[in-house]
Amino acid sequence: MSDDWARQRTEAAHEHAARLAARQDAEHRQAEELLARFVEAARAADLPAEALQVKGYGGRGTARTPLHGWYLRADRTAAVATDGAFYVLTAPLTLLDRVRGLRPEPKRPPLVLGAGGKDGDSIDLVDALERLLPGWQDRTT
Numbered sequence: 210m211s212d213d214w215a216r217q218r219t220e221a222a223h224e225h226a227a228r229l230a231a232r233q234d235a236e237h238r239q240a241e242e243l244l245a246r247f248v249e250a251a252r253a254a255d256l257p258a259e260a261l262q263v264k265g266y267g268g269r270g271t272a273r274t275p276l277h278g279w280y281l282r283a284d285r286t287a288a289v290a291t292d293g294a295f296y297v298l299t300a301p302l303t304l305l306d307r308v309r310g311l312r313p314e315p316k317r318p319p320l321v322l323g324a325g326g327k328d329g330d331s332i333d334l335v336d337a338l339e340r341l342l343p344g345w346q347d348r349t350t
Contacts, residue, residue: 240295240318240334247338248293250345251279258291263313265302272302273310281337287322290315 251258261276264286278290286299295318300311323331338345 236320237317240320241293243320243334243338244289244295244318245293247342247345248289248291250348251342252291253348254342254345256342261288261290261296261298263298263300263302263306263311265307266299270302270307272300272306274298274312275310276312279341281334281341282322282332289318 256279258277258279261274261278261280262271262285263274264271264284276288276290276296278288278296280298281287281289286297288296288298290296294315296313297316298313300306300313302311318334320334321331322334322337335346342348
């Protein structure tokens, strides 16, 4: 009987993990669509993009990147590039990184920036985009 119970629990855990992964994937796709629409609206509105920088952990310096786009958070730790890719702009920076710069890897965007952080540290992606370009959703189809 214990083998049967263990098998059922394992199957239930796998099913739960699969549902969670599917839900997260759907949220990422929705966020990717929002960013693509925002970039389209930003270009149409001639919203100036700026050079993006990576901040070192604990505020220890910055490093330039070849990327241009718009910062999504006031602390400049997340951004959308002009191609619609999402970037987390914090990293453990070496002296060489600060001198040469670096190219961060794009990440799948969340619907809530900073979710699970301290109170007041999170913001809905839609709200962050609205701060950058008020009424942007009305400019896209």
